[in-house]
Amino acid sequence: MNSSGLVGVFGGSFDPPHLGHVEVVKSFWENFQNAQELLIIPNHISPWKQNKKTSPELILDLVQAQFQNFPNTKVWDWEIKRETPSYTEATILELLNIKPDAVLTLLIGEDNYSEFHKWKNWENILDKLHSLLVFRRFSESIPPNENLQKFQNKIVFLQNRIIEAASVDLREELPKCILDNRKPIALSNEVWDIILKNRSYT
Template sequence: MNSSNLVGVFGGSFDPPHLGHAEVAASFWENFPNAKELLIIPNHTSPWKQNKKTSPELILDLVQAQFQNFPNTKVWDWEIKRETPSYTEETILELLKVTPGAKLSLLIGEDNYSEFHKWKNWENILDKVHSLLVFRRFSESTPQNQNLQKFKDKIVFLQNRIVEAASINLREELPKRILENRKPIALSDKVWDIILKNRSYSFED
């Protein structure tokens, strides 16, 4: 795939960001070393999930710490500052406005790929993006989605290293870990230090 003017679009809750997220970014750059940039886009509220308890400011700090060592990788705060549910179509349309001429490559996990045809205006999303990059979260093989068959030429399956981590599980685990000062293996030192400093994700939250 020609990566000229390619912009990766990697969204999610990132509450908190973990090493599994970092492996996705690493895989993107391994596959597209000449891409223009990778945008990390934390959402404020996912249509599929409950409202966050973690403040937008803290999530932005954590995400910046997690991805700061990757080249040409930026945190875009448009979604998290909107304070409304984040629909991918709206984000893509906004990105096309602010990055004219860019070829947008949307990164999603294999679980979201299986359900992609249930997303709001999913066909319009695939019409607008240059490619759909599917990364592995927990399975060695990527499930197929026959509903996306007509877009198969736009779909690329990444072979990123799988890190057994999920933000929802980390949020449940962190209060006890903080009390015991035991860093979860899925968190980077930088992210862990910020969590401890801010006393976020503790029992007091």
Template sequence: MNSSGLVGVFGGSFDPPHLGHAEVASSFWQNFPNAKELLIVPNHSSPWKQNKKTPPQLILDLVKAQFQNFPNTKVWDWEIKRETPSYTEETILELLKVKPDAGLVLLIGEDNYSEFHKWKNWENILDKVHSLLVFRRFSESIPQNRNLQKFRNKIVFLQNRIIEAASIDLREELPKCILENSKPIALSAEVWDIILKNRSYC
């Protein structure tokens, strides 16, 4: 497929979104400059994590602010508006209904790549997508997952710049940061302004 028909799918909690997420979007566009679009897909809750305390609308506002300056990058709210855990297979199947001719590129971190064979119907996911784009979150090199060997032609490894940021750590830091009016380094000014205005994460 011509890269002009590719659609990136970048899901996660984005609770809150940070500069590490922005770096992944930058890397996607550097590798696929002619892609049709990049969809940011915040989830309602993950099967692997506790339910969120942050209101869905606030997360949507934060995500839109974080990615507003990226070309052809949109927020898709299908997952976060469903009050159920988000399974990637369901998201991919729904997207293919909406965009039947798209070549979907699924973006995941190296930690999720290592555990990908434990995801619900993971082989079906890989059958449906054009490629799996694996980015680095913490590791200088991406560990191998032998369970995905037969899909190796569909897997692309990014050499993205690692930005030390994690939403779970930010949620712990933010109450003090808000009290002191001190923006965490990992947050963009746009995201920080919304958090400060709403006094969220206190």
């Protein structure tokens, strides 16, 4: 795949960002070295999840710290500053409004890939994209989603290193970790330092 001019779109809660996210970003840049940029887009409220307790300001600080050393990797705060659920279609349309010549590729986990046909206006999303990059979370080999058959030529499966980490589990684990001053294995030093400093997730 010719990656020149490609803009990666990687959204999620990032509450908190962890080393599984880092492996996805590493895999993107290993496979698409000539991409123009990768946008990390923390959401405000996912349509599938409950409201966040963590402040947008803290999440942005954590995400910035986590990915600041990757070249051409930027944090875009458009979703997290909106007080409405974050729908991918709206984000893609806004990006194309800002960057009308952008060639967009969307990064999603295998769990979201299996449910992608249930997303709001999912076919319209795929029509707007150059490609859909699916990263591994649990499986060595990701089962195909038969509902996306007609878009098969747009789907690429990344071989990212699997890190057993989930933000929802980390949020439950962090209060005791902070009390014991014990960094979870799935967190980077940069993210852990900010969490400790702010006494967040307690």
